[in-house]
Structures are given as C-alpha cells and as structure tokens.
Amino acid sequence: MKVPTVTEALEIYAGDYASFGIVFKREDGTPADMSRFTHWRAQWRRSPGAKGAVNLDLDTSNTIDGKITLIFWGDKTAVDGGEIRSGVFDIQAEDQATIRTLLKGSISWKGDTTR
Incomplete structure (x- = not known):
C-alpha cells in the first residue's frame, strides 16, 4: 500500500503551538470511518530513519468521522530547548x-524573533 503524503510542508513557527486537522476520505470524497484503528501515534525526525525521534500528540476523538488532529506544543518547537526543527x-x-x-x-520550521 502506498502511504499518502502531505504534498506541502506543514509550517511550524518556533515556540508556537500548532495543530493540523486531517480528514481521511473514501474514494468518493466522503469521510472514512477510522474508528477501527487503535494505538495511534505520530513521530517527528530530522530525516526518515534518523535517530532522535520526538513523539507528537494526536487528538483521535473524532475518528468515526475520519478526523484526527496532529499537535505540536510550543515547548517542543522552541528555539531555546525545543527538539523539533x-x-x-x-x-x-x-x-x-x-x-x-x-x-x-x-x-518546515521557522525561527522566531521574539523570545
């Protein structure tokens, strides 16, 4: 199975909270019920297979409607002490x-000016 790929980079601004809503759809364009899936997880790395993975948060409370939210907390994206770039x-x-x-x-991580 070919893994679907987000074609544009998700832009994260250093130190800011960011969330990205994702809707999985059937071929006919209607939302796909994803509630059969369990143990959801997401990770960030500098490159595929690189060491130093950072676990990301997911809101999976609406999987019956095909919806999840990928969450980046500001402390993980901060210039000083953050892990995500x-x-x-x-x-x-x-x-x-x-x-x-x-x-x-x-x-795509963007450094901030105000700290």
Whole structure:
C-alpha cells in the first residue's frame, strides 16, 4: 500500500503551538470511518530513519468521522530547548494488531524573533 503524503510542508513557527486537522476520505470524497484503528501515534525526525525521534500528540476523538488532529506544543518547537526543527513526520495506527502508516509528510520550521 502506498502511504499518502502531505504534498506541502506543514509550517511550524518556533515556540508556537500548532495543530493540523486531517480528514481521511473514501474514494468518493466522503469521510472514512477510522474508528477501527487503535494505538495511534505520530513521530517527528530530522530525516526518515534518523535517530532522535520526538513523539507528537494526536487528538483521535473524532475518528468515526475520519478526523484526527496532529499537535505540536510550543515547548517542543522552541528555539531555546525545543527538539523539533525542519524534518519529517508520519502517523501510524493499528488495525487488528497490524501497524499501518496512514500519512507522512514534512515540517518546515521557522525561527522566531521574539523570545
């Protein structure tokens, strides 16, 4: 199965909270019920396979409507002490004990001026 890829980088501004709503859809364009998936997880890395993964938060409370939210907290993106910079992410979940990568993409991190 080819993993869907976000074609534009998600832009993160240093130290800011950011969230990105994602809707999984069927071929006909209607929202896909994703409630069968469990153990959702997301990670950021500088590049695919690089060491030093950072776990990201996900809001999966609306998976029945195909909706999840990928969350970046300001402390993880801060210039001073933050771990996340430009890099890549993916989102995985389990379907009957089989781990599936459901989405991948890239992050464009922008340094801030005010600290």
